[in-house]
Amino acid sequence: MAFNTTRRAMLAGSGAAVALTQAPGAHAQSTGAGGGTPPSSMPVSFTVNGTAAELELDTRVTLLDALREHLELTGTKKGCDHGQCGACTVMVNGTRINSCLSLAVQHQGDEITTIEGLGTPEDLHPMQAAFVKHDGYQCGYCTPGQICSAVATLAEIRAGIPSHVQGDITAAPVFNAAELRERMSGNICRCGAYSNIVEAITEVANSDLGAA
Amino acid sequence: MRPFTYQRVATAAEAAAAVAGNPAAKFLAGGTNLLDLMKLEIERPAHLVDVQDIEGLNAIEQTGDGGLRIGALVSNTALAADERVRRDYGVLTRAIVAGASGQLRNKATTAGNLLQRTRCPYFYDPNLPCNKRNPGSGCAALEGYSRQLAVIGTSDKCIATYPGDMAIALRVLDATVETVQPDGTERTIPFGEFHRLPGDAPEKDNVLAHGELITAVTLPRPIGGEHVYHKVRDRASYAFALVSVAAVIQPDGTGRVAFGGVAHKPWRVEAAEAAMPQGAAAVTAQVFADARPTEHNAFKLPLATRALAGVLAEAKG
Numbered sequence: 164m165a166f167n168t169t170r171r172a173m174l175a176g177s178g179a180a181v182a183l184t185q186a187p188g189a190h191a192q193s194t195g196a197g198g199g200t201p202p203s204s205m206p207v208s209f210t211v212n213g214t215a216a217e218l219e220l221d222t223r224v225t226l227l228d229a230l231r232e233h234l235e236l237t238g239t240k241k242g243c244d245h246g247q248c249g250a251c252t253v254m255v256n257g258t259r260i261n262s263c264l265s266l267a268v269q270h271q272g273d274e275i276t277t278i279e280g281l282g283t284p285e286d287l288h289p290m291q292a293a294f295v296k297h298d299g300y301q302c303g304y305c306t307p308g309q310i311c312s313a314v315a316t317l318a319e320i321r322a323g324i325p326s327h328v329q330g331d332i333t334a335a336p337v338f339n340a341a342e343l344r345e346r347m348s349g350n351i352c353r354c355g356a357y358s359n360i361v362e363a364i365t366e367v368a369n370s371d372l373g374a375a
Numbered sequence: 376m377r378p379f380t381y382q383r384v385a386t387a388a389e390a391a392a393a394v395a396g397n398p399a400a401k402f403l404a405g406g407t408n409l410l411d412l413m414k415l416e417i418e419r420p421a422h423l424v425d426v427q428d429i430e431g432l433n434a435i436e437q438t439g440d441g442g443l444r445i446g447a448l449v450s451n452t453a454l455a456a457d458e459r460v461r462r463d464y465g466v467l468t469r470a471i472v473a474g475a476s477g478q479l480r481n482k483a484t485t486a487g488n489l490l491q492r493t494r495c496p497y498f499y500d501p502n503l504p505c506n507k508r509n510p511g512s513g514c515a516a517l518e519g520y521s522r523q524l525a526v527i528g529t530s531d532k533c534i535a536t537y538p539g540d541m542a543i544a545l546r547v548l549d550a551t552v553e554t555v556q557p558d559g560t561e562r563t564i565p566f567g568e569f570h571r572l573p574g575d576a577p578e579k580d581n582v583l584a585h586g587e588l589i590t591a592v593t594l595p596r597p598i599g600g601e602h603v604y605h606k607v608r609d610r611a612s613y614a615f616a617l618v619s620v621a622a623v624i625q626p627d628g629t630g631r632v633a634f635g636g637v638a639h640k641p642w643r644v645e646a647a648e649a650a651m652p653q654g655a656a657a658v659t660a661q662v663f664a665d666a667r668p669t670e671h672n673a674f675k676l677p678l679a680t681r682a683l684a685g686v687l688a689e690a691k692g
Contacts, residue, residue: 200399200421202378222381222423225410245411252478258452260482264407268381269425312478319477324456327472327612333461348612349476 209273211236212280220267227251229267230277238278238307242351249350252308252315253277259315261349278307281314289370290314293363301354309350313364316346317371338368376413383425387432387555387590393424395557395586402426402588404448405482407475408491417492417501417508432590435459441596444553447486447589451475451541454485464594465602466621470544473606476613486589489542489552489569492580493535493639494615495524506532507577514577523617526668526675528638533577534669537570537640543621544604546641547633551593557586563593570640577639600625601690605682606635618675620682624690628652632686634662634679655684 208217211234218233227244230236230253239262242250246264253262254276282288287295290310300306320336328345329336336342343361352360381403384390394400399421403409412418426432432448435457443464445454454460455471475483492498497515498505504513516524516534524534545566552564570581583589600623608614616636624630630651633643647661659680666676 199419200378200380203380205381222379223376244414246407246479249476249478258481259478261407261478264410264479265482266381266403266406266410269403269406269427271383316477319452322456324452325461325468325472327469329472332465332468333458345612346477348610349478 205268207268207271209270209275211275212277218267222266222268224267225263226253226255226265226267226270226275227262230262230275236277236279239311240304240307242305242308247351248305248308249312250305250308252311252350254311254315257318259312276311278311281310288314290364290367293366294360297359297363297366298356299360299363300352300356305350305352305354309347309352309360312347312350313360313367316343316364317368319346320368338365340365343368377416377419377421379413379420380422381425382422383428385428385430387426387429387588388559390424390426390429391555391557391559391586391588393422393586394588395584397422398585400424400586404484404487405450406487407479407483408487412492415499415501417499426588438593443594445485445592445594447484447591449485451480451483451485451488452477454541455480463597464544464548466547466604466623467541467544467594467602469602469604470540470606470619470621473604473616473619474540485541485592488539489545489589489592490581490583491539494538495535496520498535507535507573507580510576510578520671521669522671523615523636524669524672525638526672527642527663527666528572528640529667530573530575530577532575533573533639535573535577535639536636537580537638538615538636540604540606540616540619540635542566542570543619543633543635543641545592545594546643547621547623547631548594548598550595552589553591553593554583555588555590556584561590566592566641567643573639580639598623600630601692603686603689605686605689607678607682618678618682620679620686622683622686622690624651624687630690632658632662632683637663637675637679651687655680655687659683 203222204219206219230239240250242248244263246261251261251263252259255273282291290313320338323335325332326345328341401420403423403425432446434446436444438444451471455468461468497503498508503515506514525536550566552569554562571579603622606616606619608616619635622632633641644662647658650657663676
């Protein structure tokens with residue numbers, strides 16, 4: 164009788180079970196509509212958090228999907244996948260970018276730092292520790308991007324990169340809450356934890372930039 | 376995303392030839408706009424020619440006549456941060472840092488920024504007609520929600536705006552665009568002639584031929600004055616302009632001004648600049664004399680006048 168069918172039997176007979184047992188990355192990207200060029204794959208190698216990675220990837224795989232689906236570094240999050248939310252922020256050669264808007268094959272030879280490379284649960288990066296201390300999140304989904312972006316933001320201020328809220332554009336930028344809000348505007352937090360995020364980054368900035 | 380093949384090239388001539396020889400090929404630089412559009416299958420290149428390795432395109436150099444030559448691959452962040460740009464062309468730094476986010480400015484390039492496509496919501500929605508995305512299919516924006524769209528230079532085929540900030544400053548600075556054409560020869564395009572009005576061919580954003588590669592943007596020698604970029608938008612940061620004003624104002628009250636967020640290209644009417652000492656309304660009356668706003672975006676006309684008035688007040692100090 165149909166109603167006696169077990170959940171296991173249902174799954175075994177459905178597409179869901181097939182997807183669950185596939186290797187990671189096997190369905191990272193849809194193939195899109197048919198016709199035209201067949202899928203194309205290429206070798207690419209780069210360094211992630213100090214470890215060399217050599218991959219053979221469909222040209223369509225983004226840096227974000229290479230990290231998450233192929234290297235299983237799932238700390239970096241996929242939010243909007245269109246460069247609007249900042250959840251996928253990583254550092255490439257020391258500079259923060261949206262990993263969703265970059266193809267993996269564009270990064271041959273690059274040095275990539277993700278949230279996993281900043282610190283570990285046993286040895287937190289000061290920015291990670293400050294986010295924990297100040298409760299700079301609610302659901303936590305945007306947090307890895309917020310932390311990578313925050314670390315890079317302080318480096319950008321140190322490097323003298325100007326911002327929209329600067330009074331004198333020829334002067335060296337300073338750290339304050341207005342600068343922070345402007346420079347972190349590419350990282351959206353749907354829970355609205357912004358005030359605690361500002362407190363966390365400010366604490367690190369005061370020890371960091373103060374000592375610089 | 377549709378499948379594509381990918382190639383890296385070492386020289387500008389090689390890049391131009393590689394794209395010119397394949398109607399379905401496109402250049403790839405930072406990719407921040409192109410990859411977004413490829414995910415939505417609005418852009419469907421079958422082959423990408425990545426230009427990031429081309430030598431000599433990533434520098435900002437002094438020119439013989441005292442100007443600056445900005446390589447096509449210079450990032451928005453690097454251009455905005457350049458000391459010479461901040462000192463002598465402040466409106467350019469101001470415009471760049473008013474756009475996008477820190478992450479995007481780090482990846483986006485000078486040439487790519489000029490080639491970014493409109494953010495018209497109907498261009499972005501493949502379920503609706505759009506003459507820019509699908510020539511001949513019609514324009515859903517004409518009878519649609521047009522608050523963000525163009526008020527001048529429009530046609531009955533398209534009322535999209537050019538979305539960028541940097542280009543508005545480059546227009547007011549009289550920049551030129553340097554390219555390599557598919558046959559290997561170079562050409563120089565005055566900035567005011569680079570972007571097109573939509574007319575009967577809104578699918579063409581600019582005058583580049585297929586396979587023509589931007590190699591640099593050149594600024595003439597500095598003109599002094601107060602450099603101001605004022606951007607009016609719905610959020611304080613990370614939003615496209617409803618109206619923006621790029622201006623260079625001299626101590627005697629004369630100056631130059633270009634507007635963003637109002638047309639299919641940076642909008643500048645040089646003849647109107649003679650009215651600058653008479654104030655904002657005298658200027659915008661001429662700049663927007665031929666405006667054809669919709670009921671949703673007619674507010675942009677008084678907004679442009681008020682934004683310019685604010686700029687003139689700021690320049691006076």
